Amino acid sequence: MRDGPRALSPLAGRTQQAGAPIACEPEGSAGARAKGIPVVEDAAQAIGATAQGRPAGSMGAIGCFSFFPSKNLGALGDAGLVVTQDAARAAKLKAMRAHGAVVKYHHDFVGGNFRLDAMQAAVLNVKAKHLDEWTRQRRANAAHYHAAFAERGCVKRGDVVLPPNDARHSYNQFVICAKQRDALKAHLQEDEIQTEIYYPVPFHLQKCFADLGYHRGDLPVAEQAASESLAIPVAPGTTAAQLDFVVESIDAFYR
Numbered sequence: 001m002r003d004g005p006r007a008l009s010p011l012a013g014r015t016q017q018a019g020a021p022i023a024c025e026p027e028g029s030a031g032a033r034a035k036g037i038p039v040v041e042d043a044a045q046a047i048g049a050t051a052q053g054r055p056a057g058s059m060g061a062i063g064c065f066s067f068f069p070s071k072n073l074g075a076l077g078d079a080g081l082v083v084t085q086d087a088a089r090a091a092k093l094k095a096m097r098a099h100g101a102v103v104k105y106h107h108d109f110v111g112g113n114f115r116l117d118a119m120q121a122a123v124l125n126v127k128a129k130h131l132d133e134w135t136r137q138r139r140a141n142a143a144h145y146h147a148a149f150a151e152r153g154c155v156k157r158g159d160v161v162l163p164p165n166d167a168r169h170s171y172n173q174f175v176i177c178a179k180q181r182d183a184l185k186a187h188l189q190e191d192e193i194q195t196e197i198y199y200p201v202p203f204h205l206q207k208c209f210a211d212l213g214y215h216r217g218d219l220p221v222a223e224q225a226a227s228e229s230l231a232i233p234v235a236p237g238t239t240a241a242q243l244d245f246v247v248e249s250i251d252a253f254y255r
C-alpha cells in the first residue's frame with residue numbers, strides 16, 4: 001500500500017483457486033476501504049461457489065469471472081464477465097470494453113477491445129442453464145472422493161492430502177497434494193487417468209517476474225504447493241466407478 005496501489009486483488013492465487021471461495025467483507029477489508037482502494041475479486045474459478053451465504057464474485061468492489069473453456073461455465077474460446085453493484089463503475093467498465101466509447105465513435109478514454117464475441121455468448125447462454133446441475137455433480141463427485149479416500153492408507157499416512165470437503169466449493173478442480181507428485185502423475189497416466197498440474201511454477205519464479213528479484217526458497221508455501229498439487233478428475237458426468245478407479249490407482253501407487 002506504501003506505493004499507492006490502484007486496486008487490490010487478494011482473492012487471486014491460492015484462495016478462490018480451484019473453486020474454493022473465501023469470505024471477504026463487501027468492498028474489501030477495512031484497511032483497503034479506509035485508503036479508498038477498491039478490491040477486485042478474482043472469482044475466475046469460483047462461479048457457483050458461496051462464502052457466508054454470498055456468491056463468489058459479489059464480495060469485492062468488482063468481481064471477475066472467466067469463461068475459458070476449462071472453467072465450470074466454459075465458452076468455446078476466451079470469454080469472461082465483470083460484475084459490480086456500483087453504477088459508475090459499471091458504466092466505466094462498459095466503455096472500457098469498446099475502447100472507451102460511451103457514444104459510438106466518440107472515445108472518452110483509451111480502453112481496449114474487450115467485447116464478448118456473439119458466438120461465445122450464444123454458447124454460454126445455452127450452457128448457463130446447466131451450471132447449477134453441473135456444480136451439484138462436481139460437489140457430489142468431491143464428496144464421493146472424500147468418502148472413498150477416507151479409509152485409504154495413502155491418506156492415513158499423509159502421502160495424499162485432500163482439498164476441503166465443502167458443500168459451498170464449486171470444485172473447478174479437485175486438487176490433492178501428493179508426495180512424489182510427478183511419479184504419481186506418470187503412474188495415473190499409465191492407467192489412462194488424465195490429471196493436470198495447476199500451476200507448476202509459482203508467480204515469483206516466473207521468468208517474466210525475474211526483475212522483482214525473488215528466488216527459490218523465498219515463498220516456501222507457494223513452492224510446496226507448486227511441487228505437490230495435482231488435479232484429479234472431478235468433471236460432471238464422471239461415474240462413481242471411474243472415481244473409485246482413480247482412488248484405487250492412487251492408493252496402489254503408494255502401497
Ligand SMILES: Cc1ncc(COP(=O)(O)O)c(C=O)c1O
Nearest residue numbers: 013042044045066067068079080
Ligand atoms: C484464478 C484465475 N484468475 C484469472 C484467470 C484468467 O482468466 P482468463 O483466462 O479468462 O483471462 C484464470 C484463468 O485461468 C484463473 O484461473
